[in-house]
Amino acid sequence: MYFRSDYNLNRMQFRNFKMVGYVVFGRGSFNQLDGILAPQRKAGAPMVFLLDHYFKGSALEQRIPLRGNDVLLYADVTYEPKTSQVDAIANDLKQQYDTISGIVGIGGGSTMDLAKAVSLMMNNPGSSADYQGWDLVQQPGVYKVGIPTLSGTGAEVSRTCVLTGPTRKLGMNSDFTPFDQIVLDPELAANAPANQRFYTGMDCYIHCIESLEGTFLNEFSKSYGEKALQLCQEVFLSNEPWGEKHDDKLMMASYAGGMSIAYSQVGVAHAVSYGLSYLLGTKHGIGNCIVMNHLEEYYPAGVAEFKQMVAHNNIDIPTGICAGLTDEQFDTMINVSLGMKPLWENALGKDWEQIMTREKLRALFEKL
Ligand code: NAD
Numbered sequence: 001m002y003f004r005s006d007y008n009l010n011r012m013q014f015r016n017f018k019m020v021g022y023v024v025f026g027r028g029s030f031n032q033l034d035g036i037l038a039p040q041r042k043a044g045a046p047m048v049f050l051l052d053h054y055f056k057g058s059a060l061e062q063r064i065p066l067r068g069n070d071v072l073l074y075a076d077v078t079y080e081p082k083t084s085q086v087d088a089i090a091n092d093l094k095q096q097y098d099t100i101s102g103i104v105g106i107g108g109g110s111t112m113d114l115a116k117a118v119s120l121m122m123n124n125p126g127s128s129a130d131y132q133g134w135d136l137v138q139q140p141g142v143y144k145v146g147i148p149t150l151s152g153t154g155a156e157v158s159r160t161c162v163l164t165g166p167t168r169k170l171g172m173n174s175d176f177t178p179f180d181q182i183v184l185d186p187e188l189a190a191n192a193p194a195n196q197r198f199y200t201g202m203d204c205y206i207h208c209i210e211s212l213e214g215t216f217l218n219e220f221s222k223s224y225g226e227k228a229l230q231l232c233q234e235v236f237l238s239n240e241p242w243g244e245k246h247d248d249k250l251m252m253a254s255y256a257g258g259m260s261i262a263y264s265q266v267g268v269a270h271a272v273s274y275g276l277s278y279l280l281g282t283k284h285g286i287g288n289c290i291v292m293n294h295l296e297e298y299y300p301a302g303v304a305e306f307k308q309m310v311a312h313n314n315i316d317i318p319t320g321i322c323a324g325l326t327d328e329q330f331d332t333m334i335n336v337s338l339g340m341k342p343l344w345e346n347a348l349g350k351d352w353e354q355i356m357t358r359e360k361l362r363a364l365f366e367k368l
């Protein structure tokens with residue numbers, strides 16, 4: 001997902017990776033957005049704000065620094081982002097305006113990914129589906145800003161934006177994909193419902209376990225992964241009621257967890273969860289939790305702690321979601337999952353194909 005699997009085999013090819021341009025962190029830092037955007041505004045070209053539809057009519061919407069002919073769009077994130085959705089937004093904007101000054105995505109991982117993808121499609125021809133893969137994007141996008149309202153995915157720092165297209169679910173991975181600016185204001189995550197906050201937060205926890213337990217691990221990934229893991233433990237095993245401290249820590253955990261996998265890779269939970277998501281539409285955070293619940297064989301300590309966190313926070317993890325599926329449906333999930341080669345290689349090593357056979361993976365899917 002983040003780089004080709006030959007990266008770690010050839011020690012001469014270290015990834016020279018593109019990072020986010022500017023980062024502001026702090027409670028209330030959202031108020032600086034107007035000033036941050038000012039130098040990016042081009043005469044006559046609107047700034048486009050893509051706001052998670054959850055915030056429609058909210059106090060946060062009132063605080064968006066709209067000026068001149070700026071555009072406010074709501075991101076419908078009922079389903080995870082699709083290439084058709086990205087194309088529709090980008091084509092509409094292209095038809096209405098010669099150019100736009102930039103796009104600001106305010107929301108969870110889905111909204112941030114949509115904003116990244118629309119930014120790229122403003123300056124690249126064709127459909128976003130043409131760019132699902134690695135380093136296919138040819139031109140930089142328009143100026144883009146990410147402002148998370150949920151913590152965990154690491155989408156704020158990653159070089160991808162995950163999209164479901166006509167034939168696959170895969171990101172537009174490129175050096176043009178990371179945001180130019182991110183605004184990390186933990187106040188924006190304050191009202192997230194406990195279940196959603198947990199599922200998205202566990203995405204970060206699972207990033208840490210998969211990175212730290214993976215064969216691609218290096219000191220760079222380890223440094224970020226260990227810190228993110230510690231923050232997740234402090235947040236999800238805390239005996240104090242949820243408060244500001246928790247939101248602050250989880251927002252930084254998400255950032256650091258994202259940095260950790262940027263230089264390593266995710267593993268078994270993500271590879272299996274992609275299969276669920278493709279066939280059943282299971283969302284990323286909850287899908288990872290459903291899978292993690294059954295991965296004792298691969299991540300014994302991480303799964304034990306995950307279960308402790310589930311119990312401690314009174315969260316329900318669905319079970320039996322693969323009951324009644326046909327052989328053909330299991331095959332589809334197995335194909336999608338085994339296609340995530342770098343993830344398996346990171347998790348199980350170069351000989352992963354001998355370890356994770358189709359039969360073994362089928363047995364794992366049946367347990368979910
Ligand atoms: P999400 O963005 O899908 O949002 C989940 C739900 O929470 C939505 O209903 C949304 O409206 C709501 N929501 C958002 N902020 C809220 C708030 N503060 N209070 C209450 N509700 C709020 O959830 P997510 O887990 O952040 O993101 C998942 C998406 O991120 C998936 O599409 C996944 O593919 C993607 N992802 C991307 C990367 C990457 O590197 N680009 C990494 C992991 C996941």
Ligand code: ZN
Pocket residue numbers: 153203204207270284
């Ligand atoms: Zn993830």
